[in-house]
Structures are given as C-alpha cells and as structure tokens.
Amino acid sequence: MTVSIPYSLVPGSKAKAEEVNANFVALKNGIETLDANKANKDFSNLTASEIDAVKETIGVTYKNIGEIVYSTIPLTDGGLHLLDGALIRSGAYADFVNYIKNIYLTDAAPNIFCSEEAWQTSVNTYGECGKFVYDSENETVRLPKIDGLLQGTTDLSVLGNLIQAGLPSITHTHTRGSMDITGKFYVRGYKTASETNTNGSIYEPGGAFSRSGNSTSGAYAVGDSSTKYQYTMNFKASNSWSGSTSNNSSVNSVYGNSSTVQPQTVKCFIYIVIANNTKTEIQSNIDDILTDLNAKADLDGTNMVQSVKHFDSGWVKSTYDVASSVSLNNSSNNYNLSSYLPDDNYCYEVIGSVHGTTGSTSGDNADIHIGSSVVDATYRVACAKTRASSSVSWGGSFVIPIGTDRIISLGNYSSNSANVSNFRIFAYKRIGTNQ
Amino acid sequence: MTYYIYIENDAINGAGQAVLENENCSNIEITQDLFNLYTNDPDKYIWNGSEIIENPDYQTIIHSREIQIEKNQILEELENLDKKRVRAICENEIKDQETGQTWLEFYNNQVLELRARLNSLS
Numbered sequence: 001m002t003v004s005i006p007y008s009l010v011p012g013s014k015a016k017a018e019e020v021n022a023n024f025v026a027l028k029n030g031i032e033t034l035d036a037n038k039a040n041k042d043f044s045n046l047t048a049s050e051i052d053a054v055k056e057t058i059g060v061t062y063k064n065i066g067e068i069v070y071s072t073i074p075l076t077d078g079g080l081h082l083l084d085g086a087l088i089r090s091g092a093y094a095d096f097v098n099y100i101k102n103i104y105l106t107d108a109a110p111n112i113f114c115s116e117e118a119w120q121t122s123v124n125t126y127g128e129c130g131k132f133v134y135d136s137e138n139e140t141v142r143l144p145k146i147d148g149l150l151q152g153t154t155d156l157s158v159l160g161n162l163i164q165a166g167l168p169s170i171t172h173t174h175t176r177g178s179m180d181i182t183g184k185f186y187v188r189g190y191k192t193a194s195e196t197n198t199n200g201s202i203y204e205p206g207g208a209f210s211r212s213g214n215s216t217s218g219a220y221a222v223g224d225s226s227t228k229y230q231y232t233m234n235f236k237a238s239n240s241w242s243g244s245t246s247n248n249s250s251v252n253s254v255y256g257n258s259s260t261v262q263p264q265t266v267k268c269f270i271y272i273v274i275a276n277n278t279k280t281e282i283q284s285n286i287d288d289i290l291t292d293l294n295a296k297a298d299l300d301g302t303n304m305v306q307s308v309k310h311f312d313s314g315w316v317k318s319t320y321d322v323a324s325s326v327s328l329n330n331s332s333n334n335y336n337l338s339s340y341l342p343d344d345n346y347c348y349e350v351i352g353s354v355h356g357t358t359g360s361t362s363g364d365n366a367d368i369h370i371g372s373s374v375v376d377a378t379y380r381v382a383c384a385k386t387r388a389s390s391s392v393s394w395g396g397s398f399v400i401p402i403g404t405d406r407i408i409s410l411g412n413y414s415s416n417s418a419n420v421s422n423f424r425i426f427a428y429k430r431i432g433t434n435q
Numbered sequence: 436m437t438y439y440i441y442i443e444n445d446a447i448n449g450a451g452q453a454v455l456e457n458e459n460c461s462n463i464e465i466t467q468d469l470f471n472l473y474t475n476d477p478d479k480y481i482w483n484g485s486e487i488i489e490n491p492d493y494q495t496i497i498h499s500r501e502i503q504i505e506k507n508q509i510l511e512e513l514e515n516l517d518k519k520r521v522r523a524i525c526e527n528e529i530k531d532q533e534t535g536q537t538w539l540e541f542y543n544n545q546v547l548e549l550r551a552r553l554n555s556l557s
C-alpha cells in the first residue's frame with residue numbers, strides 16, 4: 001500500500017502550517033486504512049512474492065490425507081509414508097486411521113479394502129497389492145504395497161485393483177514372398193513302328209526331383225526288348241528351397257529385454273500422506289504422555305488395573321489356576337496357557353508353584369516335573385516318598401520360559417500315584433520371540 | 436474367566452483354567468462356582484458319562500474319611516506308646532506302689548485298648 005503525501009517540503013524553504021498538517025492527515029488516513037485491513041485479515045494487497053515469503057516463513061505445505069507423493073529422493077516428512085504395506089496404528093496418525101475408518105464404516109468405497117489374507121496372497125503372488133486392510137479391533141490400517149506403475153481411472157469400483165501385465169492376441173498372415181521351389185527332369189524315349197507303347201527313360205532329374213533305384217520287374221522296355229528299367233522319382237522341397245518368406249526388419253530391438261510388458265521408466269518412491277498436521281499431533285501426544293507421566297510421578301500405581309500391574313522389569317502380576325486336584329501316576333499333562341498369556345508371537349517366562357500329596361500307600365512316591373517346549377525337557381520341582389501308610393506333602397516353585405505354543409507340562413515320573421492339590425502361576429514376563 | 440473340569444478315562448481328574456491338551460482327555464467348561472466347590476472337595480462330584488453330577492456316595496466317603504482320620508490318630512498314639520514302652524523296659528520302674536503296676540504294664544493296657552478300637556474301625 002502506498003500513501004501519497006500532498007505536499008513536498010523543500011529543505012531550507014519555509015514550510016506552511018496547512019501543508020504540514022495536510023501531509024500528517026494523509027499519513028494518518030493511510031495508517032488507519034492499513035490497520036482496518038489487518039483487522040479484517042485482508043491481505044489482498046500483498047504481492048505474490050510477499051505471500052510466498054509468508055508461506056516459507058510459517059512452513060505451510062498442506063496436503064490432503066491419502067494424497068500420493070512421488071519423489072526421486074527419500075523424504076523425511078513425518079506426514080508421509082512409503083506405500084510399502086506397513087501397518088499404521090492410530091495415535092500420531094489418528095487422522096489418517098479415522099479417515100480410512102470412516103470410509104470403511106460408511107461403505108463409501110468398499111472396493112479399496114480387502115482382507116489381510118487376500119492382501120498377503122496378492123503380495124506373495126504379484127509382489128504388490130493396491131488395497132487397504134482395516135482392522136477395526138486393533139484400529140490399524142495396512143497400507144497398499146505398490147512398486148509398479150499407477151494407472152488413472154474414473155471408476156470408484158476399481159480403485160486399487162491390480163491389472164496384470166498382458167498383450168493382445170497375435171494374428172499373423174504370411175505371404176509366399178520371394179520363396180520358390182523348383183525342379184525338373186527329362187523323359188527320353190522312342191516308339192518303333194511295330195510297338196504299340198512308347199518306350200523311354202528318366203533323364204537328368206534336378207532341383208527338387210531326384211531319381212533312385214531301378215527295377216526290371218514290370219517295367220516297360222527301354223531300348224531293345226531285352227532290357228527293362230523302372231525308376232523311382234523323388235520330390236524333396238528342401239533340395240531347391242531358396243529365397244526368403246518374409247522381411248524381419250519390423251521386429252523391435254526391445255523384444256526379450258523384459259520378462260513382461262515394461263515401458264521405459266524411472267524408479268522413484270511413492271508416498272502416501274498419512275498426516276497433514278503431524279507436528280501438532282505429535283506435540284499433542286507428547287503432551288498426553290507428559291500428563292500421564294506426571295500422574296505417575298509418585299510411582300503410586302494404584303490407578304493401574306490388574307492386567308497391567310507391572311512390578312519389576314516387565315513382570316505382570318496375574319494369578320492363574322492352571323489345574324487343581326489332579327492325580328498323576330507315571331504320567332504328564334500338557335496344559336495350554338493361551339487364555340492366560342498375551343495372544344502374540346512372543347515367548348514368556350512364568351512364575352508359579354505346585355504342591356500336593358503322595359498316595360497314602362507306604363512307599364508311594366511323588367516325583368514332580370515341570371517342562372515346556374522352550375526348555376525342551378522337564379525338570380524336577382518336588383519329590384517326596386512315604387514311609388508309612390499315610391500321605392506325605394510335597395511342593396515346589398518354578399520360573400520357566402513358555403514357548404509360542406503356550407504349553408506347560410506337569411508330570412509325575414514315579415510309578416506311584418501323586419495328587420496335585422494346586423498348580424498355579426502368579427506372574428508372567430515377555431522374554432522374546434525365539435525359542 | 437473360563438474354567439474346565441478334565442475328564443480322563445471316563446472319570447474326573449482335576450479342574451483348572453488351562454485347557455488340558457492330552458490325547459483322550461476332554462475339557463468340560465464349568466462355572467467358577469463349580470470350580471471352587473470341586474477344588475474344595477474333589478470327591479463331591481463325579482462324571483456319569485455325560486455330565487458332572489454330585490456323587491451319590493459322597494456321605495459314605497465322608498464317613499470313610501472320618502474313620503481314616505481316627506485310625507491315623509490311633510496309629511500315631513500307638514507310635515508314641517511304643518517309644519514309652521521301650522523306655523519302660525529299659526528303666527523297669529514301678530508306677531503304682533499300692534498295686535505294684537509297672538510303667539510297662541500301664542502302657543500295655545493303653546495299647547490293648549487302642550488296638551481294640553482300631554480293630555473295631557476296620
């Protein structure tokens with residue numbers, strides 16, 4: 001905005017009061033107009049370069065959720081994610097997950113989704129899948145995996161469809177061109193005045209024709225009546241085939257360069273926008289975390305629920321009656337802890353105890369062992385033997401790793417009866433994925 | 436929470452929260468109340484081939500247990516009396532000067548009474 005001053009005052013000249021006042025009034029009006037524009041957020045008077053400068057200053061790079069961004073260099077923007085089939089969880093990307101969730105729940109574009117199984121099958125078969133997988137239970141979205149070409153469409157129902165490579169059927173018309181097959185032979189003969197039939201012989205077969213063998217049996221006489229010959233005439237095209245059948249100059253030099261249809265391309269990363277105000281969301285999450293940490297600052301933990309009550313380096317307190325009142329006689333039982341341990345692919349350690357009595361016959365023996373697939377064996381946790389006709393108590397405790405099969409075995413390896421009063425687990429801790 | 440009673444060889448063999456994965460064993464889902472009742476006294480319930488029912492012989496079992504408890508008490512007392520009788524033989528002292536009864540005779544009388552009671556329980 002330009003403010004025009006009505007009078008230009010010259011140094012050394014005497015200024016008139018009304019001219020000075022007029023200049024101040026003009027300046028005052030200009031300032032008031034500028035203030036009014038600012039109050040109304042009217043930046044229409046900003047030039048394009050000024051607008052760009054403002055954008056650069058405040059870092060505006062707004063993009064829509066779900067937009068595709070191509071780049072020949074890796075991008076580190078937290079709002080972008082490669083279309084590599086990754087699993088996106090809510091939290092910092094709640095906007096994206098909710099956006100996909102809304103499409104899923106409203107059935108606005110059902111064909112952009114497929115099941116996890118179908119997604120994996122497509123990737124295993126074709127190396128990519130253009131569909132999303134939405135998991136409503138865990139609030140996750142699996143991104144498409146795309147490392148090929150993208151093709152436009154105006155049909156909502158085919159979004160994300162994978163079109164396999166293909167070529168039209170080939171039809172071919174072939175002309176003889178200059179190809180020629182030639183051959184010739186002569187028949188020489190004569191006919192006497194006294195003979196009814198003409199006598200002759202095959203002479204100088206050539207080209208595709210050839211002569212073989214001879215026979216006097218059943219042949220007409222050649223020359224005088226004492227000699228008779230019969231020849232076999234052969235035809236073989238390759239003896240004379242010459243010229244060419246077509247012109248192969250139309251065959252493209254790129255044939256055979258690829259195992260499938262492949263135009264010339266340049267490789268680049270394909271990103272999808274999964275957050276367009278990531279910094280704000282992450283800052284919000286940090287604020288939430290700080291709030292939670294502040295609430296836990298006194299390490300009270302009383303507001304924690306039982307299932308998440310960790311009491312030492314990942315141990316989770318949770319009591320579980322594996323089995324009670326079980327009789328074992330030189331036998332073992334396999335118990336499945338799937339309903340106790342988390343449903344994942346990790347191994348866990350468990351703390352537990354087992355106690356009971358021997359049989360009541362003199363000499364009854366309890367030889368109690370615990371085992372799992374991780375230790376690949378069993379180890380003794382208790383042993384007791386009676387000396388009289390009454391039961392003897394036994395008991396022991398254990399810490400044992402449990403594999404992903406979640407099986408814990410309890411056995412009595414003596415040939416006498418033992419009774420298990422209680423077989424309990426009190427806590428578990430994740431220890432890794434490998435057995 | 437899910438609880439099970441384990442059926443093995445057509446009879447109950449324990450209960451718990453874990454699924455028993457042995458071959459030829461069945462896991463019968465039960466309530467937590469039944470689990471608590473069963474683990475409190477496993478003899479109270481039986482498997483009749485199709486369901487878990489209260490054991491019709493439960494009172495007999497209770498009676499047998501009481502007898503067994505009394506037997507065990509008698510056997511324990513006899514054990515203690517045997518020690519006392521060994522000491523009585525070694526020391527050979529008169530318990531009652533008026534009757535002339537020794538400690539060994541005194542303990543022997545008690546043993547006879549306990550054995551008679553033990554035999555009556557059998």
